Amino acid sequence: MLFMTFIFVFCLALIFLVLFVLLSFKHPFYQTQKMTAFECGFEPLSVMRSPYSARFFIIVVLFLVFDVEAALLLPIISSFMSGDSLSMCWALIFVLTILVGGLFHEWREGVLDWMSSFLSKLT
Template structure:
């Protein structure tokens, strides 16, 4: 009973390693480029001190902030589902109001406008 999944996993691992070695060593063109690390969409062979878009950086930071705060809403919503209390509802509404105020402030400041100067 235990032998069949182990045998299947072993055969699949050997087959995938074989495909990797067959495709990796048979490609002569671009082998040096394939061996370079790839990180964040930047070309590792270019100059490291190229200018970086601050608008893109600000948009990424805003996305991370709102993503983390939305992830914090899930435990509150599950607690609200199990017990309905007025203080929990007020805390949830205050949290959402702060999120909306922050988003509207960033929108008013122009941080979310990608095409503006």
């Protein structure tokens, strides 16, 4: 029964993925028009600049992801008292492994190295 459920969920996810790919195709003309500045039909007078640093945006997204994962840890820790301790322990280890693995990956990619990118722009 568990295997059939797994196959059903896998097929359903595959169907949704195929539908997403088929329905999300858009003509390239519309994509370029959406990325231009709105100047009432005239050509833009200047190049648009980013209102904030993309590096800052990445740090904010990482903060939100790790904050949500930390908030998800609280119910797991509090449910140790009322459930099967072994399964809860495995769930906690699984979530913490994903959290720490993601942190090390971002660290290795250099996303968390804020000062080196700042200093390289100054020189």
